[in-house]
Amino acid sequence: MLAVIQRVAEARVQVAGRTVGEIGPGLLLLVCAEVGDAEAQADRLLDKLxxxxxxxxxxGKMNLSLRDVGGGLLVVSQFTLAADVSGGNRPSFAQAAPPAEGRRLYDHLVAQARRLHPEVATGEFGADMKVQLVNxxxxxLPLRFPPAA
Incomplete structure (x- = not known):
């Protein structure tokens, strides 16, 4: 799984002009399942996060976790993290998991996050989303949890 984590003062996701998820201080997680990923990668990503x-x-030292500060977690699916631009100017997304598999792993990650953390909001899988944040x-931070060899 690929992820980009942003520490935010606030963040929100809108779909078709309506807010579907928002948090105050916490973390925005942009996440992408890749071909070959399974629940193990999602679980490792969440544990680390x-x-x-x-x-x-x-x-003033970076010494506290999301749990320590009681911050929110906003989870947003973003298959474009798997972009490969090495072959030209148009990105290839061949390494992104197929939509059904990506949704299954995203749903698993969100369910686990809600089980383990008190404040979890989400975007809408597969939707055209507008993400606003104050970093x-x-x-x-970029994170990658490849399938076990």
Whole structure:
């Protein structure tokens, strides 16, 4: 699975002019399932995300996790993270999981997140979404959890 995590002061997702998910301070997770991914990659990604110490403590050091600060989590599917532009100027998305598999893994990730974290909002899988955010820091981290060999 591929992911980009952004520490945010606030974030929201709109579909057709209506807000479908929003959070205050916390993390925006843009996530993409790739061909060959399974629940194990989603579970590892979520475990890492909830434990990442990327929020500032009283001394201003990145030393606190999302759980420590009680922040929100906004999960947004984004198959374009799998883009391959090495062969030309038009991106190839051949490494992105097929839509049905991507949705299944996204739904699994969201269900697990809701089980493990008190504040989880989402985008809408497969929709044309407008994502608004105020990046805090800015702190933006790419993560990749490939299938086990």
């Amino acid at each position: 909830l434990k990442l110490r990327i929020f500032s403590d009283a001394a 805090d820091g800015p702190v933006t």
